[in-house]
Amino acid sequence: xxxxFDVALAFDEYPGVxxxxxxxxxxxxxxxxxxxxxxxTGLPENRCPECGxxxxxxxxxxFTTKVPFVWWRFWLPAFLLALVGGLGLYLLLIxxxxxxxxxxxxxxxxxxxxxxxxxxxxxPGASALGVAAAWVCIGxxxxxxxxxxxLGISSGSLVGGxxxxxxxxxxxxxxxxxxxxxxxxxxxxxxxxxxxxxxxxRSIPLLFLIIPIIEALIEGRHDNMPAVTIVTTCDMNxxxxxxxxxxxxxxxxxxxxxxxxxxxxxxRPKYTTGNSARPGxxxxxxxxxxxxxxxxxxxxxxxxxSFDVVQQHxxxxxxxxxxxxxxxxxxxxxxxxxxxxxxxxxxxxxYPRWAYFWSERYFVHTLHHYIMDDMxxxxxxxxxxxxxxx
Amino acid sequence: MTIKITPQCRVHCEAxxxxxxxxxxAWGQLRDFHRFASxxxxxxxxxxxxxxxxxxxxxxxxxxxxxxxxxRRGRILRWRENEGYAFSDLSLAGNRCGFPHxxxxxxxxxxxxxxxxxxxxxxxxxxxxxxxxxxxxLYWVFGHVTRSIENQLLGFVAFRLRSxxxxxxxxxDVYRS
Numbered sequence: 277x278x279x280x281f282d283v284a285l286a287f288d289e290y291p292g293v294x295x296x297x298x299x300x301x302x303x304x305x306x307x308x309x310x311x312x313x314x315x316x317t318g319l320p321e322n323r324c325p326e327c328g329x330x331x332x333x334x335x336x337x338x339f340t341t342k343v344p345f346v347w348w349r350f351w352l353p354a355f356l357l358a359l360v361g362g363l364g365l366y367l368l369l370i371x372x373x374x375x376x377x378x379x380x381x382x383x384x385x386x387x388x389x390x391x392x393x394x395x396x397x398x399x400p401g402a403s404a405l406g407v408a409a410a411w412v413c414i415g416x417x418x419x420x421x422x423x424x425x426x427l428g429i430s431s432g433s434l435v436g437g438x439x440x441x442x443x444x445x446x447x448x449x450x451x452x453x454x455x456x457x458x459x460x461x462x463x464x465x466x467x468x469x470x471x472x473x474x475x476x477x478r479s480i481p482l483l484f485l486i487i488p489i490i491e492a493l494i495e496g497r498h499d500n501m502p503a504v505t506i507v508t509t510c511d512m513n514x515x516x517x518x519x520x521x522x523x524x525x526x527x528x529x530x531x532x533x534x535x536x537x538x539x540x541x542x543x544r545p546k547y548t549t550g551n552s553a554r555p556g557x558x559x560x561x562x563x564x565x566x567x568x569x570x571x572x573x574x575x576x577x578x579x580x581x582s583f584d585v586v587q588q589h590x591x592x593x594x595x596x597x598x599x600x601x602x603x604x605x606x607x608x609x610x611x612x613x614x615x616x617x618x619x620x621x622x623x624x625x626x627y628p629r630w631a632y633f634w635s636e637r638y639f640v641h642t643l644h645h646y647i648m649d650d651m652x653x654x655x656x657x658x659x660x661x662x663x664x665x666x
Numbered sequence: 667m668t669i670k671i672t673p674q675c676r677v678h679c680e681a682x683x684x685x686x687x688x689x690x691x692a693w694g695q696l697r698d699f700h701r702f703a704s705x706x707x708x709x710x711x712x713x714x715x716x717x718x719x720x721x722x723x724x725x726x727x728x729x730x731x732x733x734x735x736x737x738r739r740g741r742i743l744r745w746r747e748n749e750g751y752a753f754s755d756l757s758l759a760g761n762r763c764g765f766p767h768x769x770x771x772x773x774x775x776x777x778x779x780x781x782x783x784x785x786x787x788x789x790x791x792x793x794x795x796x797x798x799x800x801x802x803x804l805y806w807v808f809g810h811v812t813r814s815i816e817n818q819l820l821g822f823v824a825f826r827l828r829s830x831x832x833x834x835x836x837x838x839d840v841y842r843s
Contacts, residue, residue: 303700303712303713303714303717304700304701306698306700309694312691312694313694313695313822313825314691314694314695315694315695315697315698317697317698317718317719318697318718318719318720325690325694326690326691326694343701344821344822344825344826345825346821346822346824346825347828348824349821
């Protein structure tokens with residue numbers, strides 16, 4: 277029967293109809309009743325014994341070769357493969373290769389790809405439902421991302437919130453792109469005339485699982501990153517000495533901090549003890565959950581005050597390791613305009629760097645500006661008072 | 667599911683699956699011979715002589731497992747409409763080696779809306795293994811065959827229930843009561 281249909285197609289007996297559009301019966305895909313899915317092969321008459329619907333083996337529009345549509349069989353295998361395969365890949369690649377492109381971009385893309393490829397939108401009588409099922413899968417992925425976000429926030433620290441948000445954002449976008457890619461790939465293969473396409477059907481989901489491993493092998497391990505220095509400058513209408521006298525540490529600030537600093541209890545300062553007037557002085561900065569010890573290294577009034585962080589206890593220890601910092605003051609325009617430069621150096625602990633660097637930069641710049649704005653207001657006020665006084 | 671191996675190494679495995687389907691509806695699915703005969707772990711492909719399954723048709727069964735392939739032969743021994751079928755699965759090396767067996771799928775009437783599928787495997791155990799090992803092997807393979815066949819048919823039951831619900835929803839209110 278299949279050969280007869282192939283001959284009919286070759287002679288263009290069904291103009292404008294491709295082989296895929298026809299239900300061509302094979303021993304593996306026998307004719308079924310379009311109404312009740314009764315298997316019609318080998319019947320003595322051309323009428324369904326179950327519902328009485330007539331059929332004609334010569335006319336592919338009078339029967340179907342598709343099995344009845346069962347929605348959970350339709351999307352669950354692909355979803356389970358994506359879930360188990362994705363988790364397995366994460367467990368394999370994160371401890372082995374760390375957070376690189378493979379773990380942050382390729383795995384979510386491939387998980388989405390499996391879901392998109394597995395969502396058979398051409399199932400009988402299920403095109404709308406198929407699309408809906410595919411979107412349910414994507415929705416579940418989104419929920420997974422959201423759970424990650426919630427977990428991050430519920431951990432109660434800034435790094436938890438940032439990690440949750442970044443990981444959710446990182447995973448969801450490539451997962452959606454992968455789902456779209458998988459869906460388009462399936463559609464393209466269905467419509468293609470590639471002779472070997474039948475063999476690709478099962479190997480493509482496997483390929484989706486192998487690609488991240490290959491990419492991780494090419495990419496290699498992500499070991500410790502070099503130290504990062506973040507510098508912020510601010511110009512003040514005050515002489516250098518006035519700026520020097522108004523130098524303040526973050527922990528000495530009295531005004532309420534901006535929201536990124538307020539968000540995490542680990543960076544909410546309580547008070548500070550000790551001083552930093554001479555080299556060797558130690559200042560202990562106490563936060564809501566932990567403390568920092570800053571050892572003064574250089575004091576060159578009114579030009580440079582630098583310190584080393586000698587102890588960091590529960591102050592974003594999971595995201596950065598603070599090394600040192602400095603206040604640099606340089607006159608710009610005689611004695612009236614001064615440039616203040618704040619410098620913070622740390623070793624980053626969060627990967628991938630391309631995803632976290634922006635948030636670290638934003639966070640440190642916010643902290644610098646918070647200090648410098650307060651210093652500027654006070655220095656300019658003092659400078660004004662000094663001018664009025666004579 | 668029962669698995670019996672006699673001291674003479676005769677195997678008799680039997681399982682019963684209750685189906686909430688009329689017997690003729692269940693048969694409408696069960697007569698997809700390729701699908702149900704392929705539910706065995708090892709049956710990768712089945713060729714039926716003449717393409718259409720019927721009593722007496724010779725079978726060529728490609729067995730595949732863990733990279734190994736072998737072809738076995740068989741025959742459809744019984745094909746009775748609305749009742750069931752049985753087919754043999756024999757080694758090409760002879761009828762006395764490679765666990766020659768017969769798999770039978772038989773439908774039995776329950777009530778008007780229910781039926782029961784009996785799955786039976788029979789044959790002599792030819793491998794020189796202890797009986798307990800043969801029992802474990804058969805428990806694994808036959809258990810899988812039974813579950814797969816049951817899942818296939820229950821999938822159709824789920825589809826049918828959904829279709830019935832959809833039809834009920836599309837009918838006018840007067841018919842709903």
